[in-house]
Amino acid sequence: MTTLAQALQQEHVDIDAGIDGEGTMLDAIAALRRHIYLEEELLFPPLREAGMLGPVMVMLLEHGQMWHLMDELEPILREDPADPRIGSLRRDLVAQIEAHNPKEEMILYPQADTALDEESSSELRDFLEAGSMPDGWVCDRA
Numbered sequence: 371m372t373t374l375a376q377a378l379q380q381e382h383v384d385i386d387a388g389i390d391g392e393g394t395m396l397d398a399i400a401a402l403r404r405h406i407y408l409e410e411e412l413l414f415p416p417l418r419e420a421g422m423l424g425p426v427m428v429m430l431l432e433h434g435q436m437w438h439l440m441d442e443l444e445p446i447l448r449e450d451p452a453d454p455r456i457g458s459l460r461r462d463l464v465a466q467i468e469a470h471n472p473k474e475e476m477i478l479y480p481q482a483d484t485a486l487d488e489e490s491s492s493e494l495r496d497f498l499e500a501g502s503m504p505d506g507w508v509c510d511r512a
């Protein structure tokens with residue numbers, strides 16, 4: 371069976387591919403928002419309980435930065451996928467993700483399979499499988 375750490379890391383890989391791809395950025399942005407939702411609502415609370423306050427705090431701040439960038443990028447992409455501003459915004463988003471994901475993968479995700487009790491862990495698995503972010507949800511530091 372796939373560990374939670376592996377499943378979460380796979381989401382990073384899939385989202386990165388979508389952000390790099392042609393015509394897949396809007397879907398990747400939606401996937402990144404959903405990924406941030408599941409982290410902030412389902413993963414971080416039990417990790418915080420387990421004592422990882424500092425790392426969780428840093429991740430929340432970085433999510434807020436990514437969220438703002440996505441808010442800027444998304445309407446431009448919808449309006450005109452050839453808009454020249456997209457290139458540099460995309461690079462900024464990729465740079466933020468590149469600074470963020472390795473920290474989660476090294477510090478937080480390895481705890482996911484040990485720090486979460488059975489209920490939290492099955493809730494997270496169910497969401498990874500089929501959950502969707504509630505309409506209008508915004509991240510903690512948006």
Ligand SMILES: [Fe+2]
Nearest residue numbers: 406409429474
């Ligand atoms: Fe994150």
Ligand SMILES: [Fe+2]
Nearest residue numbers: 382405409474
């Ligand atoms: Fe993540």
